[in-house]
Amino acid sequence: MSTGASRTLLCAVLLLGFSGVWRLQHGIDAQLNTTRQEQDDLTLRSGALVKALSLEYAPLAADLYWTRVVQYYGGKHESQQTNLDLLWPLLDVTTTLDPNLIVAYRFGGMFLSDAPPRGAGKPEQGIELLRRGIRNNPEYWRFYEDLGFIYYFDLGDYPKAAEVFLEGSKRPGAMIWMKTFAARISEKGESPETSTMLWSEIYNSTSEPSIKENAKVHLQLLRARADCEQLNKLAAEYKKRAGHPPANMRDLVKAGLLPGLATDPVGVQYWFDLEGNAQINPASPLFKEQRVDNKRP
Amino acid sequence: MATPAIEIENLTKDYPFGFLHLKKKTSLEGLTMSVENGEVFGFLGPNGAGKSTTIKLLVGLIFPTAGTARILGKPISDISMHGDIGYLPEQPYFYDYLTAAELLDYFARIHDLPAQERKARVDAMLKKVGLETARKIQLRKYSKGMLQRVGLAQAILHDPKVVILDEPMSGLDPVGRREVRDIILELKQAGKTVLFSTHILSDAEMLCDRVGVIVGGKLRGVGAPDEIVGMKPQGMEILFEYTGDSKGLRGLLSKATQTGSRYRLQVAEADLYATMQQLCGAGAKVLSVSQVRATLEEYFMHLVAADRAQAPAVEVSGK
Amino acid sequence: MRRVGIVALNTFREAVRDRVLYNLVFFALVMIAASILVGQISIGIEEMVIVSLGLSAISVIGLLIAVFIGVGLVSKEMDKRTLYALLAKPVRRWEFLLGKFGGLVLTLTVNTIAMALGLFLALGVITQSDEHLAGSVLVAVYFILLKLALVVALALLFSCYTTPLLAILCTAGLYIAGLFVKEMRAFQSDTVSQAVQSVLRGLSYILPNFENFDVMAAAAHGRAIPGLLIAQNTAYAALYCAVVLAAATAIFTRRNLK
Ligand SMILES: Nc1ncnc2c1ncn2[C@@H]1O[C@H](COP(=O)(O)OP(=O)(O)O)[C@@H](O)[C@H]1O
Ligand SMILES: [Mg+2]
Numbered sequence: 125m126s127t128g129a130s131r132t133l134l135c136a137v138l139l140l141g142f143s144g145v146w147r148l149q150h151g152i153d154a155q156l157n158t159t160r161q162e163q164d165d166l167t168l169r170s171g172a173l174v175k176a177l178s179l180e181y182a183p184l185a186a187d188l189y190w191t192r193v194v195q196y197y198g199g200k201h202e203s204q205q206t207n208l209d210l211l212w213p214l215l216d217v218t219t220t221l222d223p224n225l226i227v228a229y230r231f232g233g234m235f236l237s238d239a240p241p242r243g244a245g246k247p248e249q250g251i252e253l254l255r256r257g258i259r260n261n262p263e264y265w266r267f268y269e270d271l272g273f274i275y276y277f278d279l280g281d282y283p284k285a286a287e288v289f290l291e292g293s294k295r296p297g298a299m300i301w302m303k304t305f306a307a308r309i310s311e312k313g314e315s316p317e318t319s320t321m322l323w324s325e326i327y328n329s330t331s332e333p334s335i336k337e338n339a340k341v342h343l344q345l346l347r348a349r350a351d352c353e354q355l356n357k358l359a360a361e362y363k364k365r366a367g368h369p370p371a372n373m374r375d376l377v378k379a380g381l382l383p384g385l386a387t388d389p390v391g392v393q394y395w396f397d398l399e400g401n402a403q404i405n406p407a408s409p410l411f412k413e414q415r416v417d418n419k420r421p
Numbered sequence: 422m423a424t425p426a427i428e429i430e431n432l433t434k435d436y437p438f439g440f441l442h443l444k445k446k447t448s449l450e451g452l453t454m455s456v457e458n459g460e461v462f463g464f465l466g467p468n469g470a471g472k473s474t475t476i477k478l479l480v481g482l483i484f485p486t487a488g489t490a491r492i493l494g495k496p497i498s499d500i501s502m503h504g505d506i507g508y509l510p511e512q513p514y515f516y517d518y519l520t521a522a523e524l525l526d527y528f529a530r531i532h533d534l535p536a537q538e539r540k541a542r543v544d545a546m547l548k549k550v551g552l553e554t555a556r557k558i559q560l561r562k563y564s565k566g567m568l569q570r571v572g573l574a575q576a577i578l579h580d581p582k583v584v585i586l587d588e589p590m591s592g593l594d595p596v597g598r599r600e601v602r603d604i605i606l607e608l609k610q611a612g613k614t615v616l617f618s619t620h621i622l623s624d625a626e627m628l629c630d631r632v633g634v635i636v637g638g639k640l641r642g643v644g645a646p647d648e649i650v651g652m653k654p655q656g657m658e659i660l661f662e663y664t665g666d667s668k669g670l671r672g673l674l675s676k677a678t679q680t681g682s683r684y685r686l687q688v689a690e691a692d693l694y695a696t697m698q699q700l701c702g703a704g705a706k707v708l709s710v711s712q713v714r715a716t717l718e719e720y721f722m723h724l725v726a727a728d729r730a731q732a733p734a735v736e737v738s739g740k
Numbered sequence: 741m742r743r744v745g746i747v748a749l750n751t752f753r754e755a756v757r758d759r760v761l762y763n764l765v766f767f768a769l770v771m772i773a774a775s776i777l778v779g780q781i782s783i784g785i786e787e788m789v790i791v792s793l794g795l796s797a798i799s800v801i802g803l804l805i806a807v808f809i810g811v812g813l814v815s816k817e818m819d820k821r822t823l824y825a826l827l828a829k830p831v832r833r834w835e836f837l838l839g840k841f842g843g844l845v846l847t848l849t850v851n852t853i854a855m856a857l858g859l860f861l862a863l864g865v866i867t868q869s870d871e872h873l874a875g876s877v878l879v880a881v882y883f884i885l886l887k888l889a890l891v892v893a894l895a896l897l898f899s900c901y902t903t904p905l906l907a908i909l910c911t912a913g914l915y916i917a918g919l920f921v922k923e924m925r926a927f928q929s930d931t932v933s934q935a936v937q938s939v940l941r942g943l944s945y946i947l948p949n950f951e952n953f954d955v956m957a958a959a960a961h962g963r964a965i966p967g968l969l970i971a972q973n974t975a976y977a978a979l980y981c982a983v984v985l986a987a988a989t990a991i992f993t994r995r996n997l998k
Binding site: 191 | 920922923926945946949951952966968969972973975976979980982983986987990
Binding site: 503508527 | 742743746757758820824826827828830831832997
């Protein structure tokens with residue numbers, strides 16, 4: 125065979141071979157995802173050990189672990205699994221490898237503390253991680269914001285939350301509104317306006333997609349919650365007039381109480397449950413984002 | 422007439438070397454020759470002349486930069502003809518974890534010899550090269566000469582039509598050389614074609630129908646050993662004993678080489694008679710008179726000297 | 741093909757005579773030590789520990805053999821010139837390569853089967869294990885074997901055009917890279933550019949993905965491994981080996997022996 129022909133043949137074999145490999149790989153990935161769903165294994169849980177093993181490449185190793193964190197959370201969230209047991213060890217290793225990886229602390233602070241289904245529901249771990257972040261990066265004042273957040277949202281400990289916001293406001297470079305929050309919270313405790321402001325602040329101050337997305341969902345839930353309260357007021361008014369609760373929103377529109385059918389922030393109509401309370405429609409993507417205990421948005 | 426067993430046409434091999442392989446060294450330059458069927462052909466040349474290069478090109482271990490060659494009418498790139506050729510590499514080395522018998526059996530399988538024949542062939546070959554007693558010994562314990570014998574055995578194991586041997590006598594004792602010579606003659610008798618390389622001229626002189634002399638990658642001459650030798654003037658050698666004083670023979674004795682009381686004297690053929698008379702007259706005892714054939718060795722040295730005097734044997738040039 | 745088999749058997753014989761299979765003694769010692777230790781320390785997870793340990797040992801020992809002998813398959817024959825006489829016989833170079841590959845894979849298969857038997861023996865000693873566990877352990881062993889075949893093919897490829905040391909480094913490097921394919925695919929870092937990240941992502945589908953063959957956790961927990969995955973992994977290993985061997989052949993058939 126001439127060298128030209130054999131070279132062409134080789135190229136064809138390689139091309140065909142690799143395209144076959146490419147396709148097979150996708151199939152195998154799908155198969156492995158189903159078998160590995162439960163199988164959360166993290167071989168090395170000791171950050172110190174991993175750091176020793178990765179020699180001078182610790183920051184690179186940190187990037188790898190950080191990638192695993194994001195993937196782990198993303199994968200769990202995607203498949204709507206709620207056990208996030210590995211989130212803490214992964215973040216622990218990541219921040220040990222690179223103590224200055226700001227995004228890891230913020231990410232951890234949010235998703236360790238946030239209630240299921242969006243987080244691990246372990247605020248004490250979130251607090252520990254953020255305290256470590258503050259120790260390692262004292263100049264980064266936003267950690268106080270995140271910390272105050274956990275006390276405010278997840279623990280409902282308003283005096284402590286106010287205290288943390290105040291403490292953070294004294295850091296060089298801290299925004300003035302940190303002080304405002306401290307005052308508001310110590311005065312009123314929880315209020316939808318404060319919550320909305322806090323989440324907006326988070327939303328605007330991060331570029332990490334998961335964090336941004338989470339803040340957005342929270343803001344949408346807050347709006348939905350406010351909408352529902354408004355609808356409930358209208359329903360009470362309707363009941364006063366008609367003598368029975370409205371069966372659906374159409375009743376309110378017909379009664380002239382509502383200009384049109386109200387939709388939640390993702391565009392799905394609200395509905396009234398059997399007790400006549402306005403709710404997010406189960407058909408809405410927002411529905412499954414609500415807290416399992418349905419306490420706070 | 423049938424096609425020659427081996428036809429080589431303008432065969433050239435460059436080895437790249439140096440930084441990024443930009444330079445090249447020509448190990449073989451435009452070799453054209455052929456080896457007829459049933460012929461024993463000696464490939465002569467000093468070390469580094471390009472003998473092994475040619476042989477490795479023929480058996481397909483390396484690939485030519487230019488030119489072609491055919492063995493038994495098939496181009497050398499066609500492996501199918503390998504069933505009909507036998508090859509002894511230069512300084513052969515074999516799997517040292519095998520015994521000689523196992524190695525030959527392995528090669529016999531490769532050659533697809535049927536089972537009964539395989540055993541008989543292996544035994545016969547081991548006997549032929551004088552290794553029957555060592556057949557059960559692992560090759561790692563073999564001496565250089567023994568390996569050479571194994572190499573020869575595997576080259577002729579499958580009764581090939583063309584046998585190519587690279588320095589078959591090197592590393593052998595006189596008995597071994599003698600045996601190899603006998604094997605080559607046997608092959609010739611059986612009508613096989615043999616091409617072997619050597620830098621030992623007497624071997625070639627004794628065995629070959631024709632020789633080719635290669636120096637510095639170029640073929641310098643092909644022909645029967647006699648023909649090649651015929652190019653040099655010849656003379657006569659007289660061996661005589663003389664114990665008398667040197668006066669009477671002064672002129673002759675100074676030209677002769679002396680060993681004890683014996684002298685060896687070379688004269689031109691035309692002067693033989695006169696010299697004999699002179700010797701007898703002086704009372705010398707003539708022991709023998711023989712014709713001096715200019716040896717292949719002289720021819721060879723002559724070529725090498727010419728080559729050295731000329732341009733360097735290997736040309737170094739940029740690409 | 742007949743000649744491929746002959747070369748393969750000879751390669752196997754070489755491995756046996758060079759005492760490659762002595763590693764089994766080492767494996768046996770590991771398993772014995774593990775069984776004794778497990779009996780002392782762990783209650784309830786003996787099986788898991790034995791399976792993970794056994795499979796890890798099978799994998800590591802196999803990898804060492806595959807890399808170190810695989811790299812020498814061709815280069816040793818070229819260095820010692822044992823190849824010369826053989827290639828002057830009616831053996832095509834691809835037949836030689838395939839025979840060498842087959843011979844080492846055969847060696848590894850025998851070796852791995854022996855180790856797997858040892859593992860089952862150890863499992864039998866400590867528990868009355870159910871066939872569920874046995875099944876998935878068997879699949880895990882099979883996957884290790886597929887992985888080893890792929891490593892041998894890569895070692896062979898590299899040894900066709902570089903020095904043995906470089907070939908070892910390349911093979912080991914590619915193996916390690918093949919373990920981090922998932923991370924490569926989702927790599928996010930501020931230190932490297934977007935372009936590099938997309939290249940990494942593309943590479944992650946083409947590089948030999950050794951994660952595919954890792955079902956150790958499933959085996960340790962005795963979870964069944966789907967038949968489709970077995971078929972896919974078999975096809976993957978076969979196809980990848982074929983591609984690599986084709987490339988090796990292309991290089992080797994053009995190669996001038998020294
Ligand atoms: N692999 C190689 N790389 C570079 N040069 C080589 C190689 N093999 C042979 N040569 C050179 O080619 C020339 C001819 O070598 P060779 O054919 O082995 O000579 P010989 O006649 O002694 O067998 C020598 O000068 C040698 O240095
Ligand atoms: Mg030579």
